[in-house]
Every structure is written in C-alpha cells, then in structure tokens.
Amino acid sequence: RKEVEQDPGPFNVPEGATVAFNCTYSNSASQSFFWYRQDCRKEPKLLMSVYSSGNEDGRFTAQLNRASQYISLLIRDSKLSDSATYLCVVNGGNTPLVFGKGTRLSVIA
C-alpha cells in the first residue's frame, strides 16, 4: 500500500458546484497534513494546512480523520480558476513530506 493514496480523477464539475476529495495515508504516526495545488507545468503551491479540528479558508474546508487515517478537501462554489491538480501531503514521524499522486479537477463553464 502506498503511503498516500488519492483518487486521480479527473473530477469534471460545473461552475458553482461543491466537490470533495479524500486522501488516505498509511503511517499512523503522521503529524502534519497539507493540501497543495499544482497548475499544469507549474510548481506545487501550498493551499492549506490541515488541523485536527478541521479548518476553513474561504470556499475551502479541510478535515482530518485520524481514526480512519484520511484527510479531505471540500471546495464550495467552484470557480473556473479552481481547475488544477490537488496534492495531498503527509509527513510521517521521521520521514519528509510524502505527496500523493494528485487529484485532477476541471471546473466547466
């Protein structure tokens, strides 16, 4: 089992829709969790950290479920500019940050 697993998608959604991505991780010792966004042929950029109590940043909500070892990202009122690949990132104890393969989102007009 890979350390971090994501559904690769693509998720094709209309503008204004709500979309959610899940990500599972295998290392129960993981302490830090992030969502990164990567546009085509660009570098990954931090979207948001994920905190134990869950956190929100505008239209984006991230949640962590330690018991089931997954994190989620919810995007409300999708915009065309949200089209990108969303990378789930986890650190595990002494290991550096491990990236999932990413979930591709296309928001359609």
Added chain:
Amino acid sequence: GAGVSQSPRYKVAKRGQDVALRCDPISGHVSLFWYQQALGQGPEFLTYFQNEAQLDKSGLPSDRFFAERPEGSVSTLKIQRTQQEDSAVYLCASSGQGAKGSPLHFGNGTRLTVT
C-alpha cells in the same frame, strides 16, 4: 528574488551525459529538499538537507544521483551518466523551520529530458 530559484529551467541531455541542477533557496531557510516529478505523478522525495548536513538521501534512485549543499545555502543535484528514465521535473523546495513537517516553498523546477 524572494522565492526559491532553480536553474536551468530546461535541460536536454544525451544519454550518458552528466548534468548539474542548481537550487537557490529562500534566504535563511535551513531545510532544503529535492523531489522528482514524472509526468502525471506526484513529486517523489529524493533527499533532504538541514543547513549543510544531508540528513536523508533515501529517495535517491541510484548511486548516479548525488546532491550537495556545502555552505548551507545553494544546493546542486548532480546526475551522472543520465538515462532516459531520469527524464522528469526536478523540484527543489525550502522551509524556514528545521522540522520536516513544515510546509514547503517550491521553485519552478528543472525539466530534464534525456534523449
């Protein structure tokens, strides 16, 4: 500039050539990471420095890959006798904190094509 800077942006090498990729992290950042990203994949960890010390090189795929950060700032990733499977984007990232769980700031990457 304020961000992580990588050079060259693009590199084409013939199979068997040696290449050197440079990373200039954000000033003052102690942690520096190298990742390899193949097309359609997420970034894969290669190696990690804290200041000049290489603390983890478990992700380097073979002994043809070598990284250094002699003065704790600029880092170079060297690939000897390049092979076609080395074709990928090589991403450098830095972090202002020593802890490995801190968010990373990435450079634009170097796209290596081995022909």
